[in-house]
Amino acid sequence: MAVVAVPKSSEESNSKMKTSPSNTITLRISRSNPAEGQESAFSEFQIPVQKWTTVLEAILYVKQNFDHSVAVRYSCRQASCGSCGMKINGKPALACYTKISELNSNVVTVEPMNNFPIIRDLAVDFKQLISNHKKMKPFIIREDSEVTPESKEFIQTPQDLEKFLQFSYCIKCGLCNSACPTMATDTSFIGPQGLAQAYRYVADNRDKGKDERLKIVDDSHGIWRCHFAGSCSQVCPKGVDPAMAIQLLRGYLLGFRK
């Protein structure tokens, strides 16, 4: 049962805000502009934080108070848009979804995600991710998909839905591609994001494009380059579990699944 607390008077809540413990941390931001030949260097800032302060809020504090030129991509601030992926203390994570208090460190280092070209500072280029996503034909393929007055909706049972639902939660933040050890060395690899999306549609019983998609992923830079290191699933902020999707997809190619 959900419990909703009665809001306290504004005076009471204001006094609580004033007395809540505040801490100061050092935020190290990687600054670079490869297009202009500017090498990566760190800028350090002292930021006051509360226990609920997120890394994104700390970066925005820097932009508001110290240096507005810090380049960062963000939008929803609630782990829905997938814009603010970056390396936080060495691991890919969403800045809006990572509380500084959870990092257990007074020094927080933010860097652009690996395996993506840097546009500037913390902003990276998603061109390859989006193009690989598109290659997977991320839509239902079937001839009778046009809705006509005579046609009916496609009926799915909850069990049918469960087969692909979690993979449809992908927000294309790119964290999985950044953590993947194969992406680190293979510039043409489709990547865990694209492969998981291929499985999302293959597992959907409304879809008839399984053979088309299997042909695309059955490539030397496709599904066979995944070695099940599981790092993609470790960093996924939405529970998509790309590693599972890839192994299940490979099951079709190996003949374990029909």
Place this chain on the structure above:
Amino acid sequence: MAERLSNREGIRGMANPTRYGIERVAYWLQRLTGLGLLAYLIGHIYETSTIVNGKIAWDKMLELTQTPQGHILLTLVIGMCVFHTANGIRVMLGHGGIGVGKPGQPEYPYKAASLNYKQRLCIWVSIALAALAMMYGASVLFGD
């Protein structure tokens, strides 16, 4: 230049086992032991090929391997072989979708079903088997 701009981690990032849990350590060990076994295979072919040069050459080569350093190397090879086999079976089954869990509704804090306790247990068992085999191998090689 283009590769530098792409910010790829490269082999250093691929070979860093410290950031993503025991599964990444297993991935790293699998690669390392694979390379080690390949090096051993090449060395082994070279070693056994000396027999074509006659008995003296073959005995000389055998003397080289019957040293403490040679025994340590063989002990390591036993460990690499056992880990690579046991973990390889886990990975091969996983590649077919066996033991990686079932898709379902993800719930906060979103623990990945594919990184389940069965997978982790298999990794630890592979490490333990390799350690046991190395201990047995060392006791035979260094024993009287």
